[in-house]
Amino acid sequence: MKEDFLHYLWKFKKFDISSLKTSNGEDVTIVNVGQYLQLAGPDFFNAQITIGNQKWAGNVEIHIKSSDWYVHHHERDEAYESVILHVVWEHDTEIFRKNNIEIPVLELKNYVSKETLEKYQSLLTPKSWIYCEKQLEAIDDFTVNNWKERLFFERLERKSINIQELLVQTNQDWEAVLFCLLAKNFGLNTNGELFLRIAQSIPFSVFRKESFELDNLEALLFGKAGLLSIEKEDRYFKNLLSRFNYLEHKYQLEQSIFEIVQFFKHRPDNFPTIRLSQLANVYHSQQNLFSKVIEANSIKNIYDFFKVSVSDYWQTHYQFDKESPKKMKSLSLAFIDLIIINTIIPIQFAYAKSQGKEISEDLIHLMQNVAPESNTIIQKFSSFGVKSKNAFDTQSLLQLKNEYCNKSKCLDCAIGMELLKKN
Structure with missing residues (x-):
């Protein structure tokens, strides 16, 4: 027996309510079960109950056993002074308010049908994966x-928590938040958190200002990722290192020390070098990306924003100093779908909510067009x-x-x- 089942029984009156009596034998009539708040304090707020000849308005607390009142130390909590009825499965002790007045107790087990109990037990009988898998x-x-x-929408609300945290960190800069979310997406599970910290370490005002020069964007991302810290013979490497040192000095960027990006267990097209180059290309090819993302109302529009590949160097490389056959390495539709699911839709939802706009149907429509x-x-x-x-x-x-x-x-x-x- 669990308390949530007792909450269910009380909320929907799934028991015989025709002849209820307290543990002391007084008649009980439920006028209103109250509001099920699921917050701190009593379980049901503002209930209306008639006990004997007296009508009461107040709160209802529910436990498996009456003694749970003392186990949970409700006798010390002012919030429980307004409880007018203690609903329990098993009554094993009387309970009292601070003024030593006994709180009426309703023992439910005598009023719940065998059929209702069997339904509950059937639902919660362990299965191989989830309780209701066969039904x-x-x-x-x-x-x-x-x-x-x-x-x-519950899932979107949960994702919005991270967005709100990023807004606080970026001083309510929505463009910077989008940059951070995209960076995390491009890093996938292995490098996602690291890519996020890399994005957070580059003021977005700097990244936006340098977006007209692709090499500068790559220099910032590769430099902050620690990919320029070990000397290479490659000419392009030396170019990025020179640019990064210049930009770091020009903008007085703080030196950041992160763990090493992970190449292990990744297919070459998911190497961090490739994903960082693609991210740089997104911001190089799409000015005012945040505005475009917020206004996008079709999947085709969004796909168009992310039709990018890597810079010329990375078309023939996966790592510095190691040339490979030429390949464009464009973002796949499957990867863009992940961006839509994990970044575009959540930020559209959070931004609309901050503006007091209702776009629920638009979001559902967009997601129904994603694989x-x-x-x-x-x-x-x-x-x-x-x-x-x-x-x-x-x-x-x-x-x-x-x-x-x-x-x-x-x-x-x-x-x-x-x-x-x-x-």
Whole structure:
């Protein structure tokens, strides 16, 4: 038995409410169960209950056992002085307010049907991956689609936290935030955090000012990445090193010491040298990128912004001093899709929210035109009949698995709630 199940029972009155009595034998009538706030303090706020002949308005606290009141030290907390009813599964002790007045207790286990308990136990019986894996296909499309929309925006809200932190660090410079997010994306999982710190170490005003000279952008990125710290014979290396030393002195850039960028386990096209050159090319070819990104209302527009490759040198190299067959090394559509999912949509969402604009339908439409992601979570959902047509679906399912399934929050999940009704 878990408290979230008791919250569910109380919130939706999933028990026999016709003849309720307190542990002391007084009649109980529920006028209003109250608001389920899920915040600090009592579980349900501003409930209305009639106990005996007296009508009460106040808060309701819910526990597995009455004694949990003292286990959680509610007797010391002023917030619980307004509790008018203590709802428990098992009543094992009386509880009192500070003035020694006993708080009425309602023991639920005597009023919940066997069928309701069996439904709950069936839902939470361990399976091979998630609790409801064998029942997912039974859920109607209306419930699933509405829940996906909620999950999608929950995920965007979570991503917005990082954006808000970057806004504080950059003194509310949205262009700088976009630069940082793109840098992290270009670094992928292995070098993402390092690329982010590299971007944070270069004032965006400097990067924007030098954007007309591609070699200068590469010099700044390669220099800050520590890729110019070991002397090479290559002429292009010497050119970048000379430019970096000049720019570092010109703008009085702070010297940054980061860990070494990782080449290990990367395919050559994902080498940090290639990704940094591509990032430099994005800003060299697209002036006022932030404005373009915010105003973009079609996937084609966004693809056009990122139709870039590497500079001439990197077309014939993956590392300094090691020539290779010529290859343009343009950004793939799959890579641009990752940028759209992890940077473009989140920053559009956060910026619109800061401006008080409603663009929810636009964001959903954009994501529905992006190819679905492919990973073990999405593949597993597919094996249980939940197919993904686009990135809107996959982002919603990732939120579902990570924030609900993994945390056993079945009773906060629309699918779990629907299964409790259906089983």
